[in-house]
Amino acid sequence: xxxxxxxxxxxxxxSYLIALGVVAGSIVAGKILYWLISNxxxxxxxxxxxxxxxxxxxxxxxxxxxxLFYVGFNYAYRxxxxxxxVMTIFGNIAYILLAxxxxxLLINIVDAIIQEYFAKIAAKTKSDIDxxxxxxxxxxxxxxxxIIAIISILDNMGFDIASLLAGLGIGGLAFALAAQDxxxxxxxxxxxxxxxxxxxxxRIKLDDSRDGFVRTIGVxxxxxxxxDGTQIIVxxxxxxxxxxxxxxxxxxxxxxxxxxxxxxxSMKKMEEAIKIIKEIIVKNKDTEDRxxxxxxxxxxxxxxxxxxxxxxxxxxxxxxxHNINMEIKKQFEKAxxxxxxxxxxxxxxxxx
Numbered sequence: 311x312x313x314x315x316x317x318x319x320x321x322x323x324x325s326y327l328i329a330l331g332v333v334a335g336s337i338v339a340g341k342i343l344y345w346l347i348s349n350x351x352x353x354x355x356x357x358x359x360x361x362x363x364x365x366x367x368x369x370x371x372x373x374x375x376x377x378l379f380y381v382g383f384n385y386a387y388r389x390x391x392x393x394x395x396v397m398t399i400f401g402n403i404a405y406i407l408l409a410x411x412x413x414x415l416l417i418n419i420v421d422a423i424i425q426e427y428f429a430k431i432a433a434k435t436k437s438d439i440d441x442x443x444x445x446x447x448x449x450x451x452x453x454x455x456x457i458i459a460i461i462s463i464l465d466n467m468g469f470d471i472a473s474l475l476a477g478l479g480i481g482g483l484a485f486a487l488a489a490q491d492x493x494x495x496x497x498x499x500x501x502x503x504x505x506x507x508x509x510x511x512x513r514i515k516l517d518d519s520r521d522g523f524v525r526t527i528g529v530x531x532x533x534x535x536x537x538d539g540t541q542i543i544v545x546x547x548x549x550x551x552x553x554x555x556x557x558x559x560x561x562x563x564x565x566x567x568x569x570x571x572x573x574x575x576s577m578k579k580m581e582e583a584i585k586i587i588k589e590i591i592v593k594n595k596d597t598e599d600r601x602x603x604x605x606x607x608x609x610x611x612x613x614x615x616x617x618x619x620x621x622x623x624x625x626x627x628x629x630x631x632h633n634i635n636m637e638i639k640k641q642f643e644k645a646x647x648x649x650x651x652x653x654x655x656x657x658x659x660x661x662x
Contacts, residue, residue, distance in 0.1 A: 321390045329386040336382020340375040347371050365426055369418035373411050380407040405466045413459035420451050446499075446529055495530045498546030502527060512558040513624070516549065562598055562620040563627050569638065570612025570650040579647055580605060580613065586641045587617055594637075596623045596630035612650030 316323050347367060355364050384407075387400040424447065465471050508514050508524055514534070515521045522534030522542060532549055534542045557563070571583060584603050591601045598620040606616035621630045642649060 320392060325390055329389045332386040332389070333379075333382045336378045339382075340378045343378060344371070344375050347374070365422040366419070369415065369422050373415035373418065376407075376411050376414065380404065380411055383407060402463075402467050406463055409459045409463050409466075413455050416455050417452050420455070421448055424448050424451070445526065446503075449529060492530065494547035495545045498548075498550040499527070499529045499531075501550050502532070502546060507554055508556050508558070512556055515555040515557060516544070517553040520544065557624060560624060562622050563624055564618065564620050565627075565631060567617045567631075567635075568606065569615045569617065570609055571615065572648045572650045573611070573613060575613060575647065579645070580615075582645055583615060583642065583647050586645060586647075587615065587638055590634055590637045590641065591617075591619045594630065594634055596621050596626050597634075598622055609650075611653050 318326070348371075351367055352364075355367050358364075384404045387397070387404065392400070424444065461471060502508075510524050510527060512524050513522070514524060520534065520536075520542060522536040524532060525535050525541065526533040528546075531543050531545050534544060536542060569583075569587070571580070575583070584605065587603045588601060591597050591603070592599065601619040602616070603618075604616050606614040608614070619634075621627050623630065639649075
């Protein structure tokens with residue numbers, strides 16, 4: 311008959327149930343702690359003037375609950391009796407849980423401090439470099455903490471860390487060859503931060519006609535947002551290898567256009583047309599004073615007027631061009647100056 315005193319693998323059923331109860335109890339305790347933090351502690355910290363306690367509570371909440379599970383597991387397996395190699399495995403699992411817990415806590419605290427304090431300080435400075443470096447610093451700190459946790463786990467499991475690091479040096483060449491694209495993107499990111507060809511918020515255009523606003527500059531890639539709201543992730547290596555146009559850095563954008571009028575237009579009307587266009591450009595608030603409006607030549611079906619002007623407000627280019635074109639059309643209609651369109655003249659020879 312099976313009872314609580316029945317032994318399996320060196321432990322009674324009662325011992326297994328007690329160990330399982332300890333783990334279950336730690337999970338329940340974690341749920342209770344979560345409720346207390348969410349409904350009691352956070353309500354209290356929100357009433358204080360300082361932001362530090364809110365940051366610490368937010369950072370501690372998840373790791374604190376996980377720590378209770380670690381404590382329960384660490385105590386539960388010690389209640390049981392197994393061969394030494396099995397107990398070693400349980401011990402390693404417990405250490406892994408602890409390392410994960412500590413790494414999680416450190417990442418939360420560092421990430422919260424950077425986001426709440428250093429990022430806000432960087433936003434107040436005149437330089438844009440620190441704003442762009444913040445995401446990279448956050449990522450690097452997380453990577454360093456994770457690496458330290460992994461090394462600690464391997465060391466606890468009995469691995470020779472010095473030999474492992476030496477092995478990494480030997481295998482570094484093979485890794486570099488296998489990760490050429492990734493390394494190119496990483497070096498591309500370093501180049502972008504060093505040369506500063508653009509910053510977050512700039513509008514840039516690549517030689518493959520990709521055009522958009524820089525939203526994020528990362529270690530591996532840069533995110534652009536196009537005019538239709540689509541976000542494009544561009545590898546940094548592609549950006550550094552491209553001919554890049556930083557539209558936001560232009561003092562003014564040059565616009566070149568052409569207007570064709572009918573061949574029957576008199577010279578007086580041609581001069582009037584040129585004068586009208588010049589006045590429209592001068593009066594537009596988005597354009598610079600300089601402009602060139604000239605009789606450019608004789609086209610196949612029109613007398614061509616070339617227009618060159620500069621738009622000051624780079625964020626208003628499309629609207630400025632629209633307003634100028636609409637005004638040209640409007641004033642030409644008032645002055646009875648006809649714009650040309652493709653025409654063909656057919657001569658019929660009368661038969662004798």
